[in-house]
Amino acid sequence: MSDVTYLKSLLGVHPDFPKKGVTFLDIFPILRDPVAFETLITHLLHHIITTNAERPDVIVGLDARGFLLGPIIAMRLGCAFVPVRKGGKLPGNVEVVKYAKEYGHDEFEMQSGAVKEGQKCIVIDDLIATGGSASAAGQLIAKSGGKTLEYVFIVGLPFLKGHEKLDAPSYWIVEAED
Numbered sequence: 001m002s003d004v005t006y007l008k009s010l011l012g013v014h015p016d017f018p019k020k021g022v023t024f025l026d027i028f029p030i031l032r033d034p035v036a037f038e039t040l041i042t043h044l045l046h047h048i049i050t051t052n053a054e055r056p057d058v059i060v061g062l063d064a065r066g067f068l069l070g071p072i073i074a075m076r077l078g079c080a081f082v083p084v085r086k087g088g089k090l091p092g093n094v095e096v097v098k099y100a101k102e103y104g105h106d107e108f109e110m111q112s113g114a115v116k117e118g119q120k121c122i123v124i125d126d127l128i129a130t131g132g133s134a135s136a137a138g139q140l141i142a143k144s145g146g147k148t149l150e151y152v153f154i155v156g157l158p159f160l161k162g163h164e165k166l167d168a169p170s171y172w173i174v175e176a177e178d
């Protein structure tokens with residue numbers, strides 16, 4: 001079985017969660033299996049190293065599930081990790097962007113100066129649906145003077161066309177069907 005098939009087989013599928021009409025795809029079963037978790041991290045590292053001509057300076061992880069992947073990837077690549085958090089959670093001066101996502105609205109914040117002028121960033125999250133969350137993170141990076149090299153996910157829902165909202169290429173390991 002390929003790594004992609006293995007990881008896809010572990011995804012949890014929950015129809016009508018958190019609201020009717022949304023099929024929630026749950027990555028936590030992958031994290032409960034240490035071999036699958038290691039396979040996931042190795043796959044993401046291999047992708048990032050082989051696809052991007054430029055090495056990233058910063059891995060930007062999105063609240064909350066992006067926090068489970070971002071720091072591991074950042075430490076293995078020798079990059080900074082910067083969190084993008086939901087509104088009102090970060091101290092000090094912050095940049096703010098409001099956005100819509102598959103099942104609601106939210107606000108993302110990043111600490112001012114956390115990404116420095118000219119730094120090359122990779123955004124990491126578990127899943128892209130409508131692309132609202134990833135696009136908001138990209139706007140925060142741009143406000144800070146950074147450059148997004150790529151958006152990286154475990155799961156993509158390409159039929160929602162979220163990747164078309166993004167200002168840089170995107171990659172997902174597993175594709176969910178409509």
Ligand SMILES: O=P(O)(O)OC[C@H]1O[C@H](OP(=O)(O)OP(=O)(O)O)[C@H](O)[C@@H]1O
Nearest residue numbers: 063064065101102128129130131132133
């Ligand atoms: O592409 P979109 O339509 O924006 O949806 C994707 C986002 O939605 C989920 O996060 P959520 O906001 O539910 O937060 P959580 O990680 O705290 O559960 C998911 O982890 C992504 O961040």
Ligand SMILES: Nc1ncnc2[nH]cnc12
Nearest residue numbers: 023024025026102127129
């Ligand atoms: N379908 C989905 N499954 C899991 N997380 C999500 N975030 C937005 N849409 C989602």
